[in-house]
Amino acid sequence: MRINNIPVRTWNRLKVNDVEVEVSLPKSLLEYTEVVPKEVDSIVGKGIGHLADISIRTGLGKEFDDLISDSNHKVSGYVISENTDVKKPLYQTFEIGDEKKALNILDYTVEENGNLTVIQTIKEKNDMPATYLMQNKLRVAKNATLTIVQVQMLSDKKTFLNDFGAHLCEGGSLNLIQIVLGGKESYYGLFTELEGPESKVEASVAYTMSGSSKLDMNYVANHHGKNTESNFNVSGVLKDRAYKLFKGTLDFHKGCSGANGAELENVLLIDDTITNKTVPLILCDEEDVSGAHGATIGKLREDLLLYMKSRGIDEKEAYRIMERAQIDAVANKIDDKKTREEITDYLDKIL
């Protein structure tokens, strides 16, 4: 199927419009472990998206979403009721074992004035080839806040399709922090419907890609509500024959006056064998908005390198430091010491 389609196509020759992947569903869902704070209601059932009476589009696109929706697999739903501030994070660990195909379908609903942080860790028991599919649908009600932290620590034998869809009501806020530390092929999608006025999405992604691993991202902020806000911050490091494609779209629809969107990309390139593609779209059907995009792609900035060298740090070490810094700058936003330490330990192992 073709996934990660950009909302408006461009030259086919660039090979950025979408990507062809072979996907089939496993017979059963992957079992995962979790620590659920007492305020969280778990509902297992089929469909919000699923659980609420709204359809939520996702970043990987319709074909993938249809595949998931048409399956008879159960959805793991989590609901935070009104005015509930869940202090402790909901921890979830997804660990792929001997299965060749794995799947999880998750839903999170935070009702009015609620607040929840979810920390998802994705890892593996062995480095056998496998494909892992994951879909998260998020609904953030009026003035509610949802933070999703997702740390991916897969080996270069795993294919990972990671699909997010979010619907934000008035004043709702979604904060997505993703750390990508491996995987053979990773397809990341996020579609955010900024439906309610003053709703807000912030996605911060950090990655380090080496070997011949591939990362394809398609992030969309669909601005409908007035004074809505979106921020995509993507930074990472590319080594060896790694391939990265970031597609980020700020789509300002008629009526979203006062909306504000920004995309910022920062890519540190190490080897001449990498491929780095960036497609930052700004679609604008409304006069009173402001959209901006900025990208810095290349080697270490010369003034930064000089500063490091003047403190006795050679070029090789400077790159090593910056490779970690690219990840740490995002990881430091995670308000959970245990998770930050887990990232540090994993980085010590792979770098």
Added chain:
Amino acid sequence: MSELLSVKGLKAEIEEKEILRGVDLEVGDGEVHVIMGPNGAGKSTLGSVIIGDPRFEVTGGSILFDGDDITGEDTDKIAKKGIFLTFQNPIEVPGITLGNFIKTSLEMITGERMKPSEFKKRLKETLEVLQMDPEYAERDLNVGFSGGEKKKAEILQLLMLRPKLAILDETDSGLDVDAVHIVSKGVEAYKKQVGGALIIITHSMRILEALKVDKTHILVDGKIVDNGDASLIDKINNEGFEAYIKE
């Protein structure tokens, strides 16, 4: 006579524009030198060229440090030999803390791993000297630091890295009185603890009050036009550079 730093006939240019037109400068162990001069004379360029900033091309002359020719050497190698330059605008680096940066730097310069406990102890002591909140070491390098905080972070690095020669480039400019006081305390501590040499590039005098200045040099239009002792500073303060500027 063997000097710590010996600059001979140094010429340097940037984008084909000559900035230094034959600078001679000798700095002995532990000496304190002040370089003064009008704006655009090439004072900062001299610091940049000594530390090996690749934007500048050395077109003549040489720089000897501790007996080795370091002209055109890589900046990190020059730093390892024991020269430290403060930056007027230190770079902001998200994702690496000031503390970790100093530790890495120290380990690169000494070539030895340092026990975390030992490092922490020294860092804490040094932060105290500069009256800096220990929390600074946990903040990302220079990110969101005010002008004064950045300068203090530079002096912190100076004290931690203990170079044989420190070049302070306008470290007191744009600081409020308290900050200048702390910076000059830091410089004093450097003299006391390390006993290293100093080249202070400045056009303001406040930082010099607590220091015994050995020599003063006047740099005008890419050349040293006068040398003297500390009394030259007062003379400049009173009379300015007019006497040195050709009509």
Added chain:
Amino acid sequence: MKEKTQVNDIDRSFYDFRNEDADAFKVDAGLTKDIVLEISKEKNDPDWMRELRLKCLDIYNSMEVPDWGPSLDALDIDNIFTYVRPNMRGMQNDWENVPKDIKETFDRLGIPQAERKSLAGVGAQYDSEIVYHSIRDEAASKGVIYTDIESALKTEYADMIKERFMKVLPPTEHKFAALHGAVWSGGSFVYVPKGVKVDFPLQSYFRLNAKGAGQFEHTMIIVEEGASVHFIEGCSAPKYNVANLHVGAVELWVGKNATLRYSTIESWSKNMYNLNSKRAVVEEGGKIEWVSGSFGSHISYLYPMSVLNGKGARAEFTSVTFAGEGQNLDTGTKIVHNAEDTFSYVNTRSISKSGGINTFRSSVVIGPDAHGSKSSTSCESLMVDSISRSDTIPAMDVRCADADVGHEAKIGRISDETIFYLMSRGLSETEARALIVRGFADNVSKELPLEYAVEMNNLITIEMKGSIG
């Protein structure tokens, strides 16, 4: 309260006048092998050219229309007259010999008054044929050639043309490049010998007069080592209620340490499909400078491309695009860095108004050998009202670590505060808005020779007056 009223059409009377084309020779509408052969015969093609046309026709028939960009559904090639020869035989070097109605057309447009003032040479195309070409003696005496391709094919440059024709821009590039190859007619051939610097610009003016016609001119410019030249093209047409089509092709060679500036002021009528292709190949130390102001046409697909093949080659692309009512202008640029230390700079502005749609589309490719290359893009879009649209679709593809690629895009509107400030100093709202938009477009106007900058500013003023009462 601020009031905006819509005026249905914009005053473009400066360009919008037409001549009867009863006397002209036309091929049948549509595109068949017979039509292509008829054009070939009409133009006395050498054999290789006739074969190329037929090959291009096959390629055209085998290719799909783009599945991206503005819809081309309303463009039916079966209704387009691909060749319309004005009622005269042969290109003229003397203005007096140009037929009266054509002469009057160009007089009204200010050609060739401009020639006498500040140009080194002038060419004028009317429908499918070049009707006039001239070059100043100073330039000619240095060996500069400026003529139509058909004439050049009969000279010592014939082999050079044969070697290079549709090589920079192969017919397989896209469906409309193939269409161009099949039915091309007219255009210019410019040759600037080694070391020759042409002090005054050369100008070509393209006028499409016939209803339902297509214009397919081919421009080749060869600037040899160390030489430099500035080429300016202007285009316009009267408005009809059927589709007209412009599928020109521009192939440029910029030699070692040579400089070519290629400026375009395009004000096609708003029934025009402008599917133009332009491409430059730049050798070591050479520089291509594109300066482009796009105001006209119903639908545009226009992305001048720079291929930087030699070490230290440079490309600069500066453009402004103004889309008003009924216009869907998809414009931008493509840059390919193939060699070390190459440099590109893209600076574009677009203005959307009265329901006009602007799309900025670009691609910057840094190949694996382009060590030390730099590319910087800045694109800004201005939305003048809430019924217009502006999209930005850039793509960057970097295959080399030792590169430095920067990109900035901004979208916004004219702030009410700014309008208020200017009105408080006595400007009407219309004047205030026009002033701001002219200022917004100054990246291009300050790169143009004075008289063209004035023309461009007039165009902006005309467009801005359209919708605010």
